[in-house]
Amino acid sequence: MDGREHYTFILISALLPLFGVVAAIVLLWNKLVGPADMVAFGIMYVIAGLGVSTGYHRLLAHRAFQTTRPLRIFFAAAGAMAGQGPPITWVAHHRRHHRVADKPGDPHSPYHDEEPGLKGALKGLWHAHMGWLFERGLSSDPMRYCPDILRDKDMRFISKHFTWFVLAGVALPGLIGFTLTGTLFGAMTGALWGGLVRFFFANHVTYAVNSIGHYFGRRRFATPDESRNVGWLALFSFGEAWHNNHHAFPRSASHGMRWYELDISALVIRGLERLKLADHVIRIDRERQEAKALAWEKLGGGRHARSTPAKPLAERRTAAVGIVDVE
Amino acid sequence: MITIDELASLIRQEMRGKLPKDTQIDENTRLDSLGLSSLQVSEVVFTLEDEHGVEFDPARAANAQTLGDLLALGNSVLETR
Numbered sequence: 532m533d534g535r536e537h538y539t540f541i542l543i544s545a546l547l548p549l550f551g552v553v554a555a556i557v558l559l560w561n562k563l564v565g566p567a568d569m570v571a572f573g574i575m576y577v578i579a580g581l582g583v584s585t586g587y588h589r590l591l592a593h594r595a596f597q598t599t600r601p602l603r604i605f606f607a608a609a610g611a612m613a614g615q616g617p618p619i620t621w622v623a624h625h626r627r628h629h630r631v632a633d634k635p636g637d638p639h640s641p642y643h644d645e646e647p648g649l650k651g652a653l654k655g656l657w658h659a660h661m662g663w664l665f666e667r668g669l670s671s672d673p674m675r676y677c678p679d680i681l682r683d684k685d686m687r688f689i690s691k692h693f694t695w696f697v698l699a700g701v702a703l704p705g706l707i708g709f710t711l712t713g714t715l716f717g718a719m720t721g722a723l724w725g726g727l728v729r730f731f732f733a734n735h736v737t738y739a740v741n742s743i744g745h746y747f748g749r750r751r752f753a754t755p756d757e758s759r760n761v762g763w764l765a766l767f768s769f770g771e772a773w774h775n776n777h778h779a780f781p782r783s784a785s786h787g788m789r790w791y792e793l794d795i796s797a798l799v800i801r802g803l804e805r806l807k808l809a810d811h812v813i814r815i816d817r818e819r820q821e822a823k824a825l826a827w828e829k830l831g832g833g834r835h836a837r838s839t840p841a842k843p844l845a846e847r848r849t850a851a852v853g854i855v856d857v858e
Numbered sequence: 859m860i861t862i863d864e865l866a867s868l869i870r871q872e873m874r875g876k877l878p879k880d881t882q883i884d885e886n887t888r889l890d891s892l893g894l895s896s897l898q899v900s901e902v903v904f905t906l907e908d909e910h911g912v913e914f915d916p917a918r919a920a921n922a923q924t925l926g927d928l929l930a931l932g933n934s935v936l937e938t939r
Contacts, residue, residue: 619897674900678916681904690897 564724567711571704571725575612579700579733582609584769584796591680592622595784596800596812600685607689612700614730615737617690622680623671629781632745632756633834638671639663639741642757642834660735660742701726736768744774751788752779752824753832760792770794779823782813788820860906860932865925868905872898885926906932912939 556564586606589595598606607618615621624638633640641659645651663669673681680686689696701722708721740761748759756778764772765787771777773786773794780788787794803809830836866883869892877892889899903919912935922928 617897619900670896672896672900672920674896674903674916674920681900681916682907682913684908687901687904691901 563720565712565717565720567708567717568720568724570711571707571721572729574707575700575704575725575729576733578609579613579729580736580767580769581796581799582606582611583613583615583733583737584771585799586610587613587615587618587621588625588771589784589796589800591618591686592625592677593782594679594813595782596804596809598803598809602803602808603683604685604689607686608696611689611693611696612703613733613737614697614700615734617693618686619673619677619680619690620671623673623676626676627671629778632754632758632778634756638666638669640757640834641742641745656742656746659745660738700730704729732767736764737771739764740768740771740774744772748775750775750832752776752820753827753830753836754778755827755830755832755834755836757834762792765793766795769796769799771796779827780815780820783815784812785814788815859936860910860929862925862929865902865906865929868902869894872902883925885924885929887925888923889925889928890923903928910936912936 587610590598590603590606591610610618610621616624628637628639631637633642637643639659641652641655643655643658643663646654704725705718705722707725709715709718711717711721743764744759744761745757746759748761750759752775754775758775758778760775761772770786770793773788773792776788776792777783777786784800785794785797786792787797800809800812804812862883862885869883870877872894873892881892883892894902903914903916907913910932912932914931914935918931919928922931
């Protein structure tokens with residue numbers, strides 16, 4: 532094979548399997564998966580994704596913007612439907628992650644219990660991805676990490692009745708399926724795709740931000756952790772994958788810091804602001820980004836770099852509890 | 859004034875009957891001995907805040923070991939009001 536033939540071969544071998552998958556889906560169409568299922572999947576993916584990204588993460592954990600009570604309830608309820616835990620617990624773990632990112636005490640660092648070699652790396656990645664969820668002793672005391680969320684009665688209600696919201700996250704796509712097809716079977720496959728399949732995809736995207744987002748990717752800022760910007764994850768994570776930017780400026784409402792860094796959550800927040808439904812939106816201008824980048828460059832980043840106190844501030848007996856950590 | 863009975867009933871309510879009826883709850887009961895999760899403890903503390911219209915120092919509430927500690931903290935805040 533000459534060079535040109537070789538290139539053609541690679542092109543065909545790359546594209547043909549993809550066409551095969553599409554063909555397979557078309558053949559299955561209307562038997563096992565129909566357009567109504569895709570609609571249920573899409574709607575639920577957007578609701579749960581925004582709930583986690585815009586709601587749990589930017590609104591609640593980092594107070595990147597403020598909004599009206601109904602919208603705050605909507606975002607928290609949507610986040611609960613994602614099935615990643617009650618808002619209070621989620622926020623407590625997340626704030627702790629920022630306090631001691633990639634250092635002892637981080638609930639989900641891929642460098643946890645670091646071992647050398649490929650096996651050690653995979654073990655670390657697995658721990659950051661999902662493994663940490665199964666750690667029995669793990670608890671981030673919400674009283675220390677998020678008294679502000681606890682003082683919100685609505686957030687306490689949603690946290691307490693969390694499982695009902697998860698069930699609603701399965702019932703709702705079932706309802707969508709029923710509305711579109713008018714059959715009970717349609718309701719069931721709708722619940723399957725918009726519920727279970729959607730849990731799988733949406734949650735693995737979030738997990739990937741914790742695992743891949745601290746392992747593979749570009750670092751714009753030499754933050755004292757291993758956070759990375761992962762461009763290919765940006766679309767499906769609604770912008771959460773600009774994770775190095777986020778660790779550099781945790782309170783920023785936008786995790787994308789350039790026009791080409793797609794951040795759907797930031798667009799939603801901007802839209803709400805235009806509609807006068809959001810205010811106190813935290814923005815970091817280019818000048819400030821560059822000043823901080825320069826300062827970190829001198830200190831040298833990475834997980835061995837000096838950062839916030841060795842022991843999570845909120846866990847010191849005399850510490851005033853606050854959320855000052857995140858800026 | 860927050861009483862031990864009020865606190866005990868809040869805890870029983872939070873545990874939704876999972877606590878055996880004959881479990882003794884008094885000032886010396888340790889919070890961690892009842893099997894409450896950190897989320898449930900905070901639920902109790904912040905419900906008390908709401909009902910009495912006060913704010914506790916969450917760091918001090920988090921350091922409370924026994925129900926007596928929690929009561930003392932709550933009532934000291936109520937007194938200074």
